[in-house]
Amino acid sequence: MKKSTILLAGGVIGLLAAALVKFGNPVNMGICVACFYRDIAGALGLHRAEAVQYIRPEIIGFILGAFLIAYANKEFKATGGSSPLIRFVLGFFVMIGALVFLGCPLRMILRLANGDLNALIGLFGYIFGIWVGIQFLKNGFTLGRSYKQAKANGYIMPLIALALLIFLVIKPAFIYFSEGGPGSMHAPLALSLIAGLTVGAIVQRTRICTVGGFRDVMLIGDYHLLTGLIGIFLFALVGNLVLNTAAFKIGFVEQPIAHNDFIWNFLGMTLAGLGSVLLGGCPLRQTILAAEGNTDSAVTVLGLITGAAFAHNFGTAASPAGVPVNGQIAVAIGLVVVLGIAGLIVARKADTKQKEGAVLGQ
Amino acid sequence: MEYCVATFHSVHEALHFEQVLKKAGLQLQLIPVPREISSSCGIAARFAPEARPDFEAAIAQHGLEVDEIHVLQEKPRKKKSLFSLLD
Numbered sequence: 001m002k003k004s005t006i007l008l009a010g011g012v013i014g015l016l017a018a019a020l021v022k023f024g025n026p027v028n029m030g031i032c033v034a035c036f037y038r039d040i041a042g043a044l045g046l047h048r049a050e051a052v053q054y055i056r057p058e059i060i061g062f063i064l065g066a067f068l069i070a071y072a073n074k075e076f077k078a079t080g081g082s083s084p085l086i087r088f089v090l091g092f093f094v095m096i097g098a099l100v101f102l103g104c105p106l107r108m109i110l111r112l113a114n115g116d117l118n119a120l121i122g123l124f125g126y127i128f129g130i131w132v133g134i135q136f137l138k139n140g141f142t143l144g145r146s147y148k149q150a151k152a153n154g155y156i157m158p159l160i161a162l163a164l165l166i167f168l169v170i171k172p173a174f175i176y177f178s179e180g181g182p183g184s185m186h187a188p189l190a191l192s193l194i195a196g197l198t199v200g201a202i203v204q205r206t207r208i209c210t211v212g213g214f215r216d217v218m219l220i221g222d223y224h225l226l227t228g229l230i231g232i233f234l235f236a237l238v239g240n241l242v243l244n245t246a247a248f249k250i251g252f253v254e255q256p257i258a259h260n261d262f263i264w265n266f267l268g269m270t271l272a273g274l275g276s277v278l279l280g281g282c283p284l285r286q287t288i289l290a291a292e293g294n295t296d297s298a299v300t301v302l303g304l305i306t307g308a309a310f311a312h313n314f315g316t317a318a319s320p321a322g323v324p325v326n327g328q329i330a331v332a333i334g335l336v337v338v339l340g341i342a343g344l345i346v347a348r349k350a351d352t353k354q355k356e357g358a359v360l361g362q
Numbered sequence: 363m364e365y366c367v368a369t370f371h372s373v374h375e376a377l378h379f380e381q382v383l384k385k386a387g388l389q390l391q392l393i394p395v396p397r398e399i400s401s402s403c404g405i406a407a408r409f410a411p412e413a414r415p416d417f418e419a420a421i422a423q424h425g426l427e428v429d430e431i432h433v434l435q436e437k438p439r440k441k442k443s444l445f446s447l448l449d
Contacts, residue, residue: 001397075401137373145371145429207403212394219377220392220405280373281403292401 001206003227009206010231016195017110017232018239020058023187027247027256028114030236031058031199032107033283034098037301038308038317039183040164043176046305047312051181055168057189059287061196063161066204066291068197075204078154080295083143086341087296090275091303092310093334094283097271099308099317100264100327101125102257104283105210105272109229111258113236115250118260125266129273130214136342137219140349141278146296154293157301161291165193182257200288208232209285211276257320264323264331271334278342363436366414368407369395369429376405382424383407388416399432 017030029035035052042053070076098104101122103111108126111119133141167175168189178184186192202208206228213226240248252260259265276282281289281297283304289297311317316330370376380392390409395402409417411433421428 070401138377140374140378142372142374204401207394207397207401209403212403216394216405219373220394222394224394225403285403289402 001224003224006206006208006224006228007231007234009202010208010228010233011235012202013199013208014110014113014232014234014236015239016199017236018113018243020187020192020195021240021247022243023191024185025187025192026182026185027244028111028116029103029107029182029257030110031195032103032110033059033062033287034095034104034304034308035102035107035182037095037283037304038099038311039178041305041309042178042183042312043167045174045176046309048176049312049317050176050183051178052183052312053176053178054183054186055164055175056186057165057168057192058196058199060161060165060168061193061198062200062203062284062287063158063291064165065197065200066288067158067161067200069201069204070292076154076293078149078151078293078295079146080149080153080299081144082146082296084296084299086143087279087300088303088306089341090279090338091283091286091300092307093338094272094275094279095304095307096311096316096327096330096334097268097275098283099311100268100323100331101272102259102318105269105276106232106282106284108269109210109233110236111255113233114240114244115248116255116258117250117252118255118258118262118265121262121265122269125269126210126273127214128266129270129275130211130277131218132270132339133274133277133342134215134218136278136346139346141342141346142349143278143280143296143345146294149295151293153295156295157290157298200291203284203288204292207285210282211273212281212285214273215277259318259320259322261318261323264318264328267331267335268318268323271331271338274335274342275338278338364411365434365436366409366411366417367393367396367399367432367434368409368417369399369432370404370406371427371429373405375427376407379407379426379428382426383417383420386420386424388413388420390417396432396434398434
């Protein structure tokens with residue numbers, strides 16, 4: 001794939017994000033995978049934070065768009081069995097970190113494209129987290145291989161997306177919809193769904209991934225995926241300047257749905273970056289892989305949703321007012337747990353190798 | 363031009379493969395998994411088809427875990443630029 005193709009593919013994502021803000025999504029939240037799973041968790045009543053409850057059609061679109069295009073190209077394959085429970089835990093803490101920063105890595109890029117310099121601190125933290133994760137990869141970290149599974153496993157995620165779409169359309173009494181706050185702000189359903197389908201298809205085809213972009217540069221000096229991320233940034237910037245002129249503001253203070261606590265912006269994204277690189281993909285990419293039949297990624301998505309529910313039930317999620325103490329403790333626990341898991345796997349790998357060496361007489 | 367691509371079950375196995383085989387004096391390059399092979403976003407190793415027997419011997423000797431070895435065709439680069447369109 002040519003450099004210009006991936007740049008433009010990222011560009012379409014960036015422009016769609018700007019357009020979604022223009023048509024009703026919260027500012028700097030045209031697309032935010034973490035926030036949108038959080039809103040879905042709220043809509044399902046898994047948490048009761050009244051301001052953030054909505055079944056975001058973009059997520060449904062990501063899943064169905066990626067599923068349909070993968071299916072059409074015979075790339076839909078049910079696989080799984082690569083440490084699902086560890087993936088659940090990593091997904092859980094990626095969400096805890098993201099909700100302390102207030103956004104997934106994709107929203108971090110979109111925030112940056114609207115002048116929010118706090119996202120730059122988040123970006124430094126994210127890259128640092130990826131760098132730490134790479135050290136584990138180099139020293140033997142692996143979640144083990146996945147295996148082919150019965151097709152039925154792969155259909156579950158697209159069917160969940162379909163069920164969410166039905167809930168969104170018929171609005172049963174047990175689904176919560178915010179009446180105020182970010183959850184009440186959204187683009188029209190059809191537009192959000194079409195944008196989501198487009199992004200899902202693009203990411204499935206191009207494999208754009210916020211963690212892959214930085215990982216490939218640091219690990220093998222390949223700039224392909226990073227070019228896609230630059231495309232998202234540049235086109236979202238242009239899109240915001242044209243469509244959302246009034247909301248564009250360069251600086252650290254009073255940025256929409258953000259806080260300017262440097263330390264926790266940095267550490268929240270360190271946790272998200274570390275968790276994502278160990279998982280082999282950011283929340284967006286996990287969603288796409290889950291749609292292609294990867295049940296390990298589907299379990300990761302369930303971890304993300306559960307993390308979002310806990311973040312609001314336990315009061316760990318940040319708000320424009322700042323990061324609550326519970327959030328600071330949760331990020332610290334998350335870093336300890338994720339580093340602990342990675343350390344245990346690396347230590348065991350080294351141990352096995354030593355034993356194999358002894359058997360071979362080396 | 364043909365080239366070989368070895369794919370792996372995990373990123374670590376790709377890194378380990380590079381480390382061991384470079385030490386053994388074999389020429390290879392780590393690349394993102396080519397899109398035509400897979401929609402996954404892992405890391406693969408690229409090497410010359412002539413060296414394939416050496417690689418296979420070394421893989422067996424060192425007990426390296428490889429998923430598959432593919433033979434791919436390099437697409438000729440189209441020399442089309444904005445300027446050539448103007449010609």
